[in-house]
Amino acid sequence: MAGNREFFNRKLHSLLGVIPVGLFLTQHLVVNHFATRGEEAFNNASHFMESLPFKIFLEVFIIFLPLLYHAIYGVYIAFTAKNNAGRYSYFRNWMFVLQRVTGIITFIFVIWHVWETRIAAALGAEVNFQMMENILSNPLMLAFYIIGIISAIFHFANGLWSFCISWGITMTPRSQQISTYVTMIIFVALSVVGVRALLAFV
Numbered sequence: 001m002a003g004n005r006e007f008f009n010r011k012l013h014s015l016l017g018v019i020p021v022g023l024f025l026t027q028h029l030v031v032n033h034f035a036t037r038g039e040e041a042f043n044n045a046s047h048f049m050e051s052l053p054f055k056i057f058l059e060v061f062i063i064f065l066p067l068l069y070h071a072i073y074g075v076y077i078a079f080t081a082k083n084n085a086g087r088y089s090y091f092r093n094w095m096f097v098l099q100r101v102t103g104i105i106t107f108i109f110v111i112w113h114v115w116e117t118r119i120a121a122a123l124g125a126e127v128n129f130q131m132m133e134n135i136l137s138n139p140l141m142l143a144f145y146i147i148g149i150i151s152a153i154f155h156f157a158n159g160l161w162s163f164c165i166s167w168g169i170t171m172t173p174r175s176q177q178i179s180t181y182v183t184m185i186i187f188v189a190l191s192v193v194g195v196r197a198l199l200a201f202v
Contacts, residue, residue: 013073014159014166016066022156024063029153029193035200039129042200046127071110074103099158102151109148132201142202149194157187 034045052058078100116135121127136142161183164170170179 016070032197102155105151153190157183
């Protein structure tokens with residue numbers, strides 16, 4: 001029974017990491033990228049997302065609860081996993097270690113980001129271009145955000161590779177090799193989008 005429960009938890013953790021958490025990450029990066037077009041473009045995109053119908057329902061059941069489960073169970077996996085990169089310097093073993101490390105970094109970053117934006121908004125602040133400009137005016141905070149964004153994107157892209165194996169999409173060595181290239185392209189592309197958005201606020 002314990003084995004079945006762990007199997008289910010890991011499957012659910014994998015699924016939620018892609019749908020909806022990974023999709024939300026991608027959407028969030030795209031919206032933030034409007035900052036590269038100027039303050040008005042970003043504020044319009046941000047206000048559009050804020051005005052979506054059933055916003056509270058979407059945030060709670062499509063974003064926060066799946067993210068909370070994925071994060072908490074992910075921390076458990078990270079601290080109970082047996083890393084073997086020290087003995088076997090294979091590419092995938094290092095990806096295994098980096099997946100756990102970036103998961104912890106992302107967990108810390110997301111908590112801080114939610115505190116600075118969503119909690120602040122609940123207390124009456126407006127989430128807009130000026131808010132992010134003020135946050136990122138501190139060079140240390142800018143560096144923290146860049147590290148956090150890149151960690152989150154790597155965690156998603158590399159997790160997508162694991163998801164494809166876990167759910168039987170890539171079963172052969174050839175398909176897994178192709179999946180490696182595809183997920184690396186996704187990582188690079190989304191990293192460019194994310195970092196460009198951050199620098200647009202500076």
